[in-house]
Amino acid sequence: MLYINCPHCGMRSQNEFSYGGDASIKRPELNKEISDNEWNDFVYNRKSLRGKHLELWQHISGCRQWIKVERDTATHEIFRTFKADEEVAS
């Protein structure tokens, strides 16, 4: 069982959360001309890091907020959690 420290609600079990994937992915700017390759990169390509991974989770059975979680994909250790709009220095 993972325990995730929701920045809004405190420590809760993973059963209350749903996963949202890599949080480092940035959508290309609106109104900016981009190539098919850039769009492909945004929609499909992922680094899928082994080790520290910044990712989105949603506290669906709690406050329903999206949050960022810094977690190790090899050990499942969770280091830090952030509000969705917090900038995270890597």
Place this chain on the structure above:
Amino acid sequence: MQKYSIFSLVKNALSNHEKWDLAWKDPAPKKEYDVVIIGGGGHGLATAYYLAKEHNITNVAIIEKGWIGGGNVGRNTTIIRSNYMHDDNGLFSEFGMNLWRSMSQDLNYNVMFSPRGIINLAHSDAQMNVYARRGNSMRLNGIDAVLLNREQVKEIIPMADFSENVRFPIFGGLMQPSAGTARHDAVAWGYARQADSMGVDIIQNCEVIGFDVSAGKIDGVRTSRGDIKAKKIGLCVAGSTNILAEKLNMKLPIETHLLQACVSEPVKPVLDNVVTFGAGHFYISQSDKGEMVMGGDLDGYNSYAQRGNLPTLQHVLTEGIAMMPFLSKLKMLRTWGGIMDMSMDGSPIIDKTHIEGLYLNCGWCYGGFKATPASGWTFAHTIAQDRVHELNAGYSLNRFNTGYLLDEKGLGTKTWIS
């Protein structure tokens, strides 16, 4: 190589089974090979075997970080099927079914292929319609498919829950009678033994550290056991694909996720087929030892851990008990996990890359084991001829760029959602 037969068994019994040849050697890596396959799992071993057998390329090495067959080929639930709707998936998998049927003879190794049939259960009228459509598509591709109504399903699997007041009543199911199971370890060992006998070097405990690429062309691979030059290199590393791609400065439409499976204590024969629950993600069969072999959803977050968490297991087994209530009486014998290379449309990639001489085989999601022979056969062709075969033309890497996705399940890019 010594042939396995009743005679060799009797002969070796007389010498207390102390004089069997080693099934494969343990060579040190040479300085140079024509082809290096990275990854000594089912797909890598099969690729090396078909390179030697079909293309007469025997100056080949398989390099494996751990030991052969220690990854997903030893961790799956052994299901073999070709019940796909899309042509690219159906024709590829059915080609593989033919290889499965003759595999034990071909490899001189009993892989215990057991075509016991797979039934996908339907729990609504809408789902029956979807299954009818998929069954028709399968039959157009020459794959056997039978749409079963509730009574027919009840005759085959009477132990499933056919009572009236259940949340997900069984309306019927789609059966592929020729689908089945095989002994997963034997598949790895059979391919390894034959590949070795034809001159392939199987090099274990050999980790890839980096690659040598010059002027857009692959030159070789740097490993924990020294540098190896190679004209061609095939990546066949499933859940570790992204780790090697990073060393090549490639970004791929792959995420590595965790999938669990489990077996119960052995019980007397109760289930002849492979059965899948249609209102969630759960599949079950019974092994020859009597264990109920079960699996289902991914754990749902990126992971390289090869071990899972209990909430997912509980969720999966809840589905199992909803489908077959007697499972609640069984004790769990073992649970384990493996890491899946989840592609962004749920279909695999077997293709060339932008680096000359570097070939890619990944993205097998839940379905890598059954694809072992077809994947090895087509990947060997792609490497040997430096062009894709028509069977794996649909499994191109650039389909994500062109929009020609193979989204069999209609899940889009969130393949971890079920």
